[in-house]
Protein backbone atom coordinates (compact mmCIF):
# COMPACT_ATOMS: atom_id res chain seq x y z
CA UNK A 208 0.00 0.00 0.00
CA UNK A 209 1.38 3.43 -0.89
CA UNK A 210 2.68 5.67 1.83
CA UNK A 211 0.77 8.87 2.23
CA UNK A 212 -2.34 10.28 3.71
CA UNK A 213 -5.69 10.78 2.13
CA UNK A 214 -7.68 13.66 3.56
CA UNK A 215 -11.39 14.06 3.07
CA UNK A 216 -12.67 17.38 4.36
CA UNK A 217 -16.36 18.23 4.26
CA UNK A 218 -16.55 22.02 3.87
CA UNK A 219 -20.31 22.19 4.20
CA UNK A 220 -23.49 20.13 4.30
CA UNK A 221 -22.69 17.99 7.35
CA UNK A 222 -24.76 19.16 10.29
CA UNK A 223 -26.64 21.70 8.20
CA UNK A 224 -29.09 21.77 5.33
CA UNK A 225 -27.42 22.89 2.09
CA UNK A 226 -23.93 24.09 1.10
CA UNK A 227 -22.70 20.66 0.09
CA UNK A 228 -19.03 20.78 -0.62
CA UNK A 229 -16.23 18.33 0.11
CA UNK A 230 -12.50 18.41 -0.51
CA UNK A 231 -10.54 15.24 -1.25
CA UNK A 232 -6.79 15.59 -0.94
CA UNK A 233 -3.83 13.36 -1.68
CA UNK A 234 -0.50 15.10 -1.16
CA UNK A 235 -0.43 18.20 -3.29
CA UNK A 236 -3.65 17.52 -5.16
CA UNK A 237 -7.16 18.46 -4.14
CA UNK A 238 -10.44 17.87 -5.89
CA UNK A 239 -13.67 19.38 -4.67
CA UNK A 240 -16.96 17.49 -4.86
CA UNK A 241 -19.91 19.90 -5.28
CA UNK A 242 -20.17 23.62 -4.60
CA UNK A 243 -23.57 24.18 -3.04
CA UNK A 244 -25.33 27.12 -1.47
CA UNK A 245 -27.78 27.40 1.37
CA UNK A 246 -30.87 29.52 1.18
CA UNK A 247 -30.79 32.07 3.97
CA UNK A 248 -33.22 31.75 6.83
CA UNK A 249 -35.63 34.61 7.08
CA UNK A 250 -33.73 36.06 10.06
CA UNK A 251 -30.90 36.86 7.68
CA UNK A 252 -32.59 39.98 6.38
CA UNK A 253 -30.92 41.50 3.41
CA UNK A 254 -28.93 38.43 2.52
CA UNK A 255 -29.64 36.65 -0.71
CA UNK A 256 -27.58 33.51 -0.57
CA UNK A 257 -25.26 31.74 1.83
CA UNK A 258 -22.17 29.89 0.61
CA UNK A 259 -19.46 27.88 2.36
CA UNK A 260 -16.33 29.53 3.70
CA UNK A 261 -13.52 28.70 1.30
CA UNK A 262 -10.55 29.42 3.54
CA UNK A 263 -9.24 25.87 3.29
CA UNK A 264 -9.33 25.90 -0.50
CA UNK A 265 -7.90 29.39 -0.76
CA UNK A 266 -5.03 28.52 1.57
CA UNK A 267 -4.34 25.61 -0.76
CA UNK A 268 -5.25 27.39 -3.96
CA UNK A 269 -2.31 26.00 -5.93
CA UNK A 270 -3.32 22.46 -5.07
CA UNK A 271 -6.96 22.60 -6.14
CA UNK A 272 -7.28 20.72 -9.45
CA UNK A 273 -11.00 20.63 -10.14
CA UNK A 274 -14.55 20.90 -8.91
CA UNK A 275 -16.64 17.84 -9.73
CA UNK A 276 -20.42 18.13 -9.57
CA UNK A 277 -22.80 15.30 -8.74
CA UNK A 278 -25.96 17.05 -9.98
CA UNK A 279 -27.55 20.41 -10.65
CA UNK A 280 -29.49 21.25 -7.49
CA UNK A 281 -28.67 24.60 -5.90
CA UNK A 282 -27.40 22.95 -2.74
CA UNK A 283 -24.71 21.38 -4.98
CA UNK A 284 -23.95 24.00 -7.64
CA UNK A 285 -25.28 27.27 -6.21
CA UNK A 286 -21.97 28.49 -4.82
CA UNK A 287 -20.09 27.93 -8.08
CA UNK A 288 -20.08 31.53 -9.34
CA UNK A 289 -18.67 32.72 -6.07
CA UNK A 290 -16.18 29.85 -5.91
CA UNK A 291 -14.96 30.30 -9.46
CA UNK A 292 -14.55 34.02 -8.94
CA UNK A 293 -12.12 33.17 -6.14
CA UNK A 294 -10.62 30.06 -7.60
CA UNK A 295 -10.94 29.48 -11.32
CA UNK A 296 -10.40 25.74 -11.70
CA UNK A 297 -11.87 23.25 -14.20
CA UNK A 298 -15.44 22.14 -13.47
CA UNK A 299 -16.71 18.66 -14.30
CA UNK A 300 -20.38 17.78 -14.55
CA UNK A 301 -22.92 15.87 -16.63
CA UNK A 302 -24.60 17.45 -19.64
CA UNK A 303 -27.72 18.59 -17.80
CA UNK A 304 -25.78 19.80 -14.75
CA UNK A 305 -23.46 21.85 -16.94
CA UNK A 306 -26.42 23.38 -18.80
CA UNK A 307 -27.68 24.72 -15.47
CA UNK A 308 -24.18 25.82 -14.53
CA UNK A 309 -23.74 27.68 -17.82
CA UNK A 310 -26.89 29.71 -17.21
CA UNK A 311 -25.71 30.55 -13.76
CA UNK A 312 -22.21 31.58 -14.82
CA UNK A 313 -23.58 33.58 -17.71
CA UNK A 314 -25.66 35.61 -15.27
CA UNK A 315 -22.52 36.49 -13.36
CA UNK A 316 -20.42 37.17 -16.44
CA UNK A 317 -18.17 34.23 -15.62
CA UNK A 318 -19.03 31.88 -18.45
CA UNK A 319 -16.27 32.97 -20.83
CA UNK A 320 -13.53 32.38 -18.31
CA UNK A 321 -14.94 29.07 -17.05
CA UNK A 322 -13.33 25.76 -17.98
CA UNK A 323 -16.22 23.28 -18.14
CA UNK A 324 -15.83 19.58 -18.87
CA UNK A 325 -18.74 17.31 -19.64
CA UNK A 326 -18.68 13.90 -18.00
CA UNK A 327 -20.82 10.88 -18.70
CA UNK A 328 -22.10 8.18 -16.40
CA UNK A 329 -19.88 5.14 -16.78
CA UNK A 330 -17.01 7.01 -18.45
CA UNK A 331 -13.96 7.41 -16.21
CA UNK A 332 -11.72 10.46 -16.20
CA UNK A 333 -8.51 11.44 -14.47
CA UNK A 334 -7.74 14.49 -12.37
CA UNK A 335 -4.27 14.56 -10.82
CA UNK A 336 -3.71 11.32 -8.93
CA UNK A 337 -7.44 10.53 -8.89
CA UNK A 338 -9.48 8.54 -11.36
CA UNK A 339 -13.14 9.38 -11.15
CA UNK A 340 -15.99 7.16 -12.22
CA UNK A 341 -19.40 8.86 -12.42
CA UNK A 342 -22.13 6.33 -11.67
CA UNK A 343 -25.69 6.97 -12.77
CA UNK A 344 -28.15 7.36 -9.90
CA UNK A 345 -31.82 8.38 -9.70
CA UNK A 346 -33.02 11.49 -7.87
CA UNK A 347 -35.67 14.20 -8.24
CA UNK A 348 -33.47 15.81 -10.87
CA UNK A 349 -32.13 14.19 -14.06
CA UNK A 350 -28.58 13.32 -15.08
CA UNK A 351 -27.36 12.80 -11.50
CA UNK A 352 -24.29 10.78 -10.61
CA UNK A 353 -22.56 9.26 -7.65
CA UNK A 354 -18.76 9.37 -7.78
CA UNK A 355 -16.36 6.51 -7.29
CA UNK A 356 -13.05 8.22 -6.62
CA UNK A 357 -10.03 5.97 -7.09
CA UNK A 358 -7.29 7.22 -4.79
CA UNK A 359 -3.84 5.71 -4.26
CA UNK A 360 -5.23 4.32 -0.99
CA UNK A 361 -8.39 2.75 -2.39
CA UNK A 362 -11.79 3.68 -3.71
CA UNK A 363 -14.05 6.11 -1.94
CA UNK A 364 -17.67 6.32 -3.00
CA UNK A 365 -19.68 9.53 -2.75
CA UNK A 366 -23.34 8.85 -3.43
CA UNK A 367 -24.38 12.44 -4.18
CA UNK A 368 -28.14 12.79 -3.71
CA UNK A 369 -30.11 9.70 -4.65
CA UNK A 370 -33.04 7.44 -4.25
CA UNK A 371 -33.30 4.01 -5.81
CA UNK A 372 -36.09 4.55 -8.31
CA UNK A 373 -36.63 1.40 -10.36
CA UNK A 374 -38.95 3.25 -12.76
CA UNK A 375 -37.51 6.71 -13.41
CA UNK A 376 -39.52 8.78 -15.89
CA UNK A 377 -36.54 9.17 -18.20
CA UNK A 378 -35.81 5.42 -18.10
CA UNK A 379 -32.22 6.06 -17.12
CA UNK A 380 -31.69 3.40 -14.51
CA UNK A 381 -29.81 3.54 -11.26
CA UNK A 382 -26.55 1.70 -11.91
CA UNK A 383 -26.77 -0.75 -9.04
CA UNK A 384 -24.33 -3.02 -10.85
CA UNK A 385 -21.52 -0.50 -10.56
CA UNK A 386 -22.07 -0.23 -6.81
CA UNK A 387 -22.07 -4.02 -6.54
CA UNK A 388 -18.84 -4.31 -8.56
CA UNK A 389 -17.11 -1.90 -6.24
CA UNK A 390 -18.46 -3.83 -3.29
CA UNK A 391 -16.86 -7.00 -4.66
CA UNK A 392 -13.50 -5.30 -5.22
CA UNK A 393 -13.50 -3.54 -1.86
CA UNK A 394 -14.33 0.05 -0.97
CA UNK A 395 -12.34 2.12 1.47
CA UNK A 396 -15.11 4.52 2.40
CA UNK A 397 -18.73 5.20 1.54
CA UNK A 398 -20.11 8.73 1.95
CA UNK A 399 -23.90 8.52 1.77
CA UNK A 400 -26.85 10.95 1.56
CA UNK A 401 -28.62 11.13 4.95
CA UNK A 402 -31.61 13.33 4.05
CA UNK A 403 -34.33 10.70 4.46
CA UNK A 404 -32.77 8.40 7.01
CA UNK A 405 -35.70 9.04 9.34
CA UNK A 406 -38.11 7.47 6.85
CA UNK A 407 -38.83 3.77 6.99
CA UNK A 408 -39.26 1.65 3.91
CA UNK A 409 -38.70 2.80 0.35
CA UNK A 410 -39.21 6.22 -1.20
CA UNK A 411 -41.91 5.89 -3.88
CA UNK A 412 -40.95 6.19 -7.54
CA UNK A 413 -41.49 9.46 -9.39
CA UNK A 414 -44.20 7.61 -11.24
CA UNK A 415 -46.35 7.52 -8.10
CA UNK A 416 -47.20 11.18 -8.65
CA UNK A 417 -48.82 10.32 -11.98
CA UNK A 418 -51.80 8.75 -10.18
CA UNK A 419 -52.47 11.97 -8.30
CA UNK A 420 -51.99 14.13 -11.38
CA UNK A 421 -54.39 11.89 -13.28
CA UNK A 422 -56.99 12.39 -10.57
CA UNK A 423 -56.47 16.17 -10.58
CA UNK A 424 -56.55 16.57 -14.35
CA UNK A 425 -59.67 14.40 -14.61
CA UNK A 426 -61.53 16.40 -11.97
CA UNK A 427 -60.43 19.94 -12.76
CA UNK A 428 -62.90 21.80 -14.97
CA UNK A 429 -61.28 25.21 -14.80
CA UNK A 430 -57.75 26.57 -14.87
CA UNK A 431 -55.12 24.30 -13.50
CA UNK A 432 -51.99 25.75 -11.90
CA UNK A 433 -49.16 23.40 -11.09
CA UNK A 434 -46.21 24.54 -9.07
CA UNK A 435 -43.11 22.49 -8.53
CA UNK A 436 -39.42 23.19 -8.10
CA UNK A 437 -38.21 24.48 -11.41
CA UNK A 438 -35.46 21.88 -11.24
CA UNK A 439 -37.99 19.02 -10.99
CA UNK A 440 -37.65 17.99 -14.58
CA UNK A 441 -39.49 14.71 -13.96
CA UNK A 442 -42.45 16.66 -12.58
CA UNK A 443 -42.50 19.22 -15.40
CA UNK A 444 -42.34 16.40 -17.90
CA UNK A 445 -45.26 14.68 -16.20
CA UNK A 446 -47.34 17.87 -16.12
CA UNK A 447 -46.70 18.55 -19.80
CA UNK A 448 -47.57 14.97 -20.77
CA UNK A 449 -50.80 15.07 -18.81
CA UNK A 450 -51.74 18.48 -20.20
CA UNK A 451 -51.35 17.11 -23.72
CA UNK A 452 -53.38 14.04 -22.82
CA UNK A 453 -56.19 16.16 -21.39
CA UNK A 454 -56.15 18.72 -24.22
CA UNK A 455 -54.78 21.64 -22.22
CA UNK A 456 -52.26 24.20 -23.47
CA UNK A 457 -49.28 24.88 -21.27
CA UNK A 458 -48.01 28.26 -20.09
CA UNK A 459 -44.78 28.61 -18.13
CA UNK A 460 -44.63 31.40 -15.59
CA UNK A 461 -41.56 32.36 -13.61
CA UNK A 462 -38.05 32.85 -14.86
CA UNK A 463 -36.56 29.73 -13.33
CA UNK A 464 -39.44 27.62 -14.66
CA UNK A 465 -38.82 28.89 -18.19
CA UNK A 466 -35.10 28.39 -17.97
CA UNK A 467 -35.18 24.83 -16.78
CA UNK A 468 -37.99 23.83 -19.14
CA UNK A 469 -35.94 25.21 -22.00
CA UNK A 470 -32.84 23.29 -20.97
CA UNK A 471 -34.86 20.13 -20.41
CA UNK A 472 -36.43 20.46 -23.86
CA UNK A 473 -33.10 21.21 -25.54
CA UNK A 474 -31.56 18.13 -24.02
CA UNK A 475 -34.52 15.93 -24.87
CA UNK A 476 -35.88 15.34 -21.38
CA UNK A 477 -39.27 16.82 -22.15
CA UNK A 478 -41.18 17.03 -25.36
CA UNK A 479 -43.37 20.00 -26.16
CA UNK A 480 -45.43 19.14 -29.24
CA UNK A 481 -46.07 22.10 -31.57
CA UNK A 482 -48.77 24.44 -30.37
CA UNK A 483 -48.87 23.14 -26.82
CA UNK A 484 -46.80 25.92 -25.33
CA UNK A 485 -48.53 29.28 -25.15
CA UNK A 486 -47.38 32.67 -23.99
CA UNK A 487 -48.76 33.59 -20.54
CA UNK A 488 -50.43 36.59 -22.20
CA UNK A 489 -52.68 34.20 -24.12
CA UNK A 490 -54.16 32.76 -20.94
CA UNK A 491 -56.99 35.23 -20.73
CA UNK A 492 -58.21 34.50 -24.23
CA UNK A 493 -58.40 30.73 -23.80
CA UNK A 494 -61.23 28.86 -22.08
CA UNK A 495 -60.21 28.08 -18.49
CA UNK A 496 -60.59 24.35 -18.95
CA UNK A 497 -58.09 24.41 -21.80
CA UNK A 498 -55.06 25.66 -19.95
CA UNK A 499 -52.48 24.39 -17.54
CA UNK A 500 -50.05 26.85 -15.97
CA UNK A 501 -46.69 25.72 -14.66
CA UNK A 502 -45.71 28.35 -12.18
CA UNK A 503 -42.72 28.79 -9.90
CA UNK A 504 -42.81 29.57 -6.20
CA UNK A 505 -43.69 26.46 -4.18
CA UNK A 506 -42.00 27.72 -1.05
CA UNK A 507 -44.06 30.87 -0.62
CA UNK A 508 -41.11 33.10 -1.54
CA UNK A 509 -42.65 36.58 -1.26
CA UNK A 510 -41.73 37.75 -4.76
CA UNK A 511 -42.30 34.48 -6.62
CA UNK A 512 -44.91 34.20 -9.35
CA UNK A 513 -47.23 31.99 -7.31
CA UNK A 514 -47.04 34.19 -4.22
CA UNK A 515 -47.95 37.17 -6.32
CA UNK A 516 -50.77 35.29 -8.03
CA UNK A 517 -52.03 34.26 -4.60
CA UNK A 518 -52.53 37.89 -3.64
CA UNK A 519 -53.93 38.70 -7.08
CA UNK A 520 -50.92 40.70 -8.16
CA UNK A 521 -49.67 38.86 -11.23
CA UNK A 522 -50.21 40.20 -14.70
CA UNK A 523 -50.96 36.86 -16.32
CA UNK A 524 -51.60 34.37 -13.55
CA UNK A 525 -55.11 35.24 -12.40
CA UNK A 526 -56.55 32.76 -9.98
CA UNK A 527 -60.32 32.64 -9.99
CA UNK A 528 -62.93 30.78 -7.95
CA UNK A 529 -63.00 27.12 -8.89
CA UNK A 530 -59.45 27.05 -10.27
CA UNK A 531 -57.13 24.35 -8.99
CA UNK A 532 -53.65 24.99 -7.64
CA UNK A 533 -51.32 22.05 -7.11
CA UNK A 534 -48.22 22.42 -4.98
CA UNK A 535 -46.17 19.47 -6.11
CA UNK A 536 -43.25 19.82 -3.77
CA UNK A 537 -42.03 19.36 -0.28
CA UNK A 538 -42.64 21.91 2.40
CA UNK A 539 -39.06 22.74 3.31
CA UNK A 540 -38.67 23.11 7.08
CA UNK A 541 -38.42 26.79 7.92
CA UNK A 542 -40.73 27.77 5.05
CA UNK A 543 -43.94 26.47 6.64
CA UNK A 544 -45.20 29.89 7.66
CA UNK A 545 -44.70 31.47 4.26
CA UNK A 546 -46.17 28.47 2.44
CA UNK A 547 -49.27 28.17 4.63
CA UNK A 548 -49.80 31.91 4.36
CA UNK A 549 -49.73 31.59 0.58
CA UNK A 550 -52.11 28.63 0.72
CA UNK A 551 -54.48 30.73 2.85
CA UNK A 552 -54.45 33.43 0.20
CA UNK A 553 -55.19 30.84 -2.47
CA UNK A 554 -58.13 29.51 -0.48
CA UNK A 555 -59.38 33.09 -0.14
CA UNK A 556 -59.36 33.28 -3.92
CA UNK A 557 -61.67 30.24 -3.67
CA UNK A 558 -59.25 27.98 -5.45
CA UNK A 559 -58.95 24.26 -4.75
CA UNK A 560 -55.49 23.86 -3.31
CA UNK A 561 -53.77 20.52 -3.39
CA UNK A 562 -50.59 20.23 -1.35
CA UNK A 563 -48.62 17.57 0.42
CA UNK A 564 -50.83 16.64 3.36
CA UNK A 565 -49.95 12.99 3.74
CA UNK A 566 -52.89 11.75 1.64
CA UNK A 567 -52.40 9.22 -1.06
CA UNK A 568 -51.70 9.01 -3.90
CA UNK A 569 -48.99 11.55 -3.17
CA UNK A 570 -48.80 14.91 -4.92
CA UNK A 571 -45.07 14.89 -4.31
CA UNK A 572 -42.48 12.22 -3.71
CA UNK A 573 -39.08 12.75 -2.24
CA UNK A 574 -35.90 12.49 -4.26
CA UNK A 575 -33.92 10.98 -1.41
CA UNK A 576 -33.50 7.38 -0.31
CA UNK A 577 -35.40 6.01 2.69
CA UNK A 578 -33.97 3.46 5.11
CA UNK A 579 -34.32 0.34 2.98
CA UNK A 580 -32.62 1.95 0.00
CA UNK A 581 -29.82 3.27 2.19
CA UNK A 582 -29.32 -0.24 3.56
CA UNK A 583 -29.39 -1.72 0.09
CA UNK A 584 -26.52 0.49 -1.08
CA UNK A 585 -24.52 -0.16 2.10
CA UNK A 586 -25.03 -3.87 1.54
CA UNK A 587 -23.85 -3.69 -2.04
CA UNK A 588 -20.82 -1.55 -1.26
CA UNK A 589 -19.69 -3.13 2.04
CA UNK A 590 -17.34 -0.26 2.85
CA UNK A 591 -14.51 -0.43 5.37
CA UNK A 592 -15.57 2.99 6.62
CA UNK A 593 -19.00 4.53 6.45
CA UNK A 594 -19.49 8.29 6.74
CA UNK A 595 -22.98 9.82 6.71
CA UNK A 596 -23.12 13.10 4.78
CA UNK A 597 -25.75 15.56 3.51
CA UNK A 598 -27.90 16.10 6.57
CA UNK A 599 -28.53 17.89 9.79
CA UNK A 600 -26.79 16.44 12.81
CA UNK A 601 -29.66 14.21 13.97
CA UNK A 602 -29.89 12.74 10.47
CA UNK A 603 -26.17 12.06 10.34
CA UNK A 604 -26.38 10.49 13.79
CA UNK A 605 -29.27 8.20 12.88
CA UNK A 606 -27.65 7.30 9.59
CA UNK A 607 -24.50 6.37 11.48
CA UNK A 608 -26.53 4.18 13.82
CA UNK A 609 -28.31 2.54 10.93
CA UNK A 610 -25.00 1.67 9.27
CA UNK A 611 -23.41 0.57 12.55
CA UNK A 612 -26.22 -1.95 13.02
CA UNK A 613 -25.26 -3.63 9.73
CA UNK A 614 -22.37 -5.59 11.15
CA UNK A 615 -21.77 -7.78 8.16
CA UNK A 616 -21.63 -4.89 5.73
CA UNK A 617 -19.77 -2.05 7.41
CA UNK A 618 -16.31 -2.03 8.95
CA UNK A 619 -16.74 1.04 11.09
CA UNK A 620 -18.71 4.24 11.12
CA UNK A 621 -16.97 7.61 11.22
CA UNK A 622 -19.01 10.58 12.29
CA UNK A 623 -17.92 13.89 10.88
CA UNK A 624 -19.19 17.44 10.71
CA UNK A 625 -18.30 20.23 8.35
CA UNK A 626 -14.69 21.22 8.91
CA UNK A 627 -13.44 17.88 10.26
CA UNK A 628 -10.39 16.45 8.52
CA UNK A 629 -10.90 12.73 7.97
CA UNK A 630 -7.53 11.13 7.53
CA UNK A 631 -6.98 7.74 5.90
CA UNK A 632 -3.68 5.88 5.65
CA UNK A 633 -2.35 2.32 5.73
CA UNK A 634 -3.08 2.11 9.46
CA UNK A 635 -6.72 3.10 9.25
CA UNK A 636 -8.82 6.22 9.53
CA UNK A 637 -9.33 8.93 12.10
CA UNK A 638 -10.26 12.54 12.61
CA UNK A 639 -7.13 14.64 12.32
CA UNK A 640 -7.98 18.18 13.20
CA UNK A 641 -10.17 20.82 11.72
CA UNK A 642 -10.19 23.46 9.05
CA UNK A 643 -12.03 26.76 9.07
CA UNK A 644 -15.57 26.43 7.82
CA UNK A 645 -18.58 28.66 8.10
CA UNK A 646 -21.22 30.54 6.26
CA UNK A 647 -20.55 33.43 3.99
CA UNK A 648 -23.52 35.64 3.27
CA UNK A 649 -23.79 37.23 -0.12
CA UNK A 650 -26.05 40.09 -1.01
CA UNK A 651 -27.81 40.23 -4.31
CA UNK A 652 -25.57 38.55 -6.80
CA UNK A 653 -22.79 41.02 -6.35
CA UNK A 654 -19.69 38.92 -5.96
CA UNK A 655 -17.85 41.87 -4.50
CA UNK A 656 -20.27 42.20 -1.67
CA UNK A 657 -19.22 39.23 0.34
CA UNK A 658 -18.60 39.02 4.03
CA UNK A 659 -17.48 36.38 6.42
CA UNK A 660 -20.53 36.06 8.56
CA UNK A 661 -23.62 37.93 9.47
CA UNK A 662 -22.09 39.91 12.29
CA UNK A 663 -19.30 41.16 10.12
CA UNK A 664 -21.74 41.72 7.34
CA UNK A 665 -23.85 43.92 9.54
CA UNK A 666 -20.83 45.79 10.78
CA UNK A 667 -19.46 46.35 7.33
CA UNK A 668 -22.80 47.33 5.99
CA UNK A 669 -23.14 49.73 8.88
CA UNK A 670 -19.67 51.17 8.63
CA UNK A 671 -19.66 51.63 4.89
CA UNK A 672 -23.21 52.05 3.82
CA UNK A 673 -25.19 52.45 6.97
CA UNK A 674 -28.66 51.23 7.76
CA UNK A 675 -32.08 52.33 6.60
CA UNK A 676 -35.18 51.49 8.61
CA UNK A 677 -38.47 52.30 6.95
CA UNK A 678 -41.12 52.19 9.66
CA UNK A 679 -44.68 51.65 8.58
CA UNK A 680 -47.66 51.76 10.88
CA UNK A 681 -50.47 49.49 9.76
CA UNK A 682 -53.84 49.39 11.42
CA UNK A 683 -54.35 45.81 12.43
CA UNK A 684 -58.10 45.89 12.04
CA UNK A 685 -58.54 47.85 8.85
CA UNK A 686 -55.24 46.92 7.21
CA UNK A 687 -54.82 50.60 6.35
CA UNK A 688 -51.50 52.40 6.53
CA UNK A 689 -51.67 54.98 9.28
CA UNK A 690 -49.73 58.18 8.66
CA UNK A 691 -46.74 58.72 6.41
CA UNK A 692 -43.97 56.12 6.80
CA UNK A 693 -41.02 57.18 8.91
CA UNK A 694 -37.52 56.51 7.68
CA UNK A 695 -34.76 56.23 10.22
CA UNK A 696 -31.16 56.00 9.05
CA UNK A 697 -27.81 55.50 10.77
CA UNK A 698 -24.43 55.93 9.14
CA UNK A 699 -25.99 56.54 5.77
CA UNK A 700 -24.52 59.78 4.53
CA UNK A 701 -26.86 60.33 1.62
CA UNK A 702 -29.74 60.66 4.06
CA UNK A 703 -28.65 64.19 4.88
CA UNK A 704 -28.87 65.27 1.27
CA UNK A 705 -31.66 67.58 0.37
CA UNK A 706 -34.95 65.89 -0.13
CA UNK A 707 -33.55 62.37 -0.02
CA UNK A 708 -35.68 61.20 2.86
CA UNK A 709 -38.80 62.70 1.33
CA UNK A 710 -38.14 60.87 -1.89
CA UNK A 711 -37.48 57.62 -0.06
CA UNK A 712 -40.74 58.06 1.85
CA UNK A 713 -42.41 58.60 -1.49
CA UNK A 714 -41.02 55.30 -2.74
CA UNK A 715 -42.41 53.48 0.28
CA UNK A 716 -45.79 55.21 -0.10
CA UNK A 717 -45.92 54.24 -3.76
CA UNK A 718 -45.12 50.61 -2.95
CA UNK A 719 -47.88 50.63 -0.34
CA UNK A 720 -50.37 52.25 -2.67
CA UNK A 721 -49.67 49.75 -5.40
CA UNK A 722 -50.13 46.82 -3.04
CA UNK A 723 -53.45 45.20 -2.36
CA UNK A 724 -54.98 44.95 1.11
CA UNK A 725 -54.05 41.28 1.08
CA UNK A 726 -50.41 42.05 0.39
CA UNK A 727 -50.38 44.66 3.10
CA UNK A 728 -51.86 42.11 5.47
CA UNK A 729 -48.99 39.75 4.68
CA UNK A 730 -46.03 41.35 6.40
CA UNK A 731 -43.53 38.98 4.78
CA UNK A 732 -44.67 40.08 1.33
CA UNK A 733 -44.98 43.77 2.03
CA UNK A 734 -41.62 44.01 3.80
CA UNK A 735 -39.88 42.30 0.92
CA UNK A 736 -41.58 44.58 -1.62
CA UNK A 737 -40.53 47.67 0.30
CA UNK A 738 -37.01 46.36 0.75
CA UNK A 739 -36.60 45.68 -2.96
CA UNK A 740 -38.12 48.97 -4.12
CA UNK A 741 -36.04 51.00 -1.68
CA UNK A 742 -32.90 49.08 -2.54
CA UNK A 743 -33.41 49.86 -6.21
CA UNK A 744 -34.11 53.52 -5.48
CA UNK A 745 -31.15 53.98 -3.14
CA UNK A 746 -28.81 52.07 -5.42
CA UNK A 747 -29.76 54.30 -8.34
CA UNK A 748 -29.57 57.52 -6.39
CA UNK A 749 -26.46 56.93 -4.34
CA UNK A 750 -24.69 53.75 -5.57
CA UNK A 751 -24.82 52.65 -1.94
CA UNK A 752 -26.14 49.42 -0.54
CA UNK A 753 -27.20 50.10 3.02
CA UNK A 754 -28.83 47.39 5.09
CA UNK A 755 -32.55 47.94 4.64
CA UNK A 756 -34.82 46.53 7.31
CA UNK A 757 -38.49 47.43 6.99
CA UNK A 758 -40.30 47.47 10.30
CA UNK A 759 -44.06 47.12 10.53
CA UNK A 760 -45.82 48.51 13.57
CA UNK A 761 -49.27 47.21 14.19
CA UNK A 762 -51.44 49.92 15.64
Ligand SMILES: [Zn+2]
Pocket residue numbers: 278280346348368574
Ligand atom coordinates in the same frame (compact mmCIF):
# COMPACT_ATOMS: atom_id res chain seq x y z
ZN1 LIG B 1 -30.41 17.06 -4.99
Ligand SMILES: [Zn+2]
Pocket residue numbers: 227280282283368597
Ligand atom coordinates in the same frame (compact mmCIF):
# COMPACT_ATOMS: atom_id res chain seq x y z
ZN1 LIG C 1 -28.74 17.93 -2.05
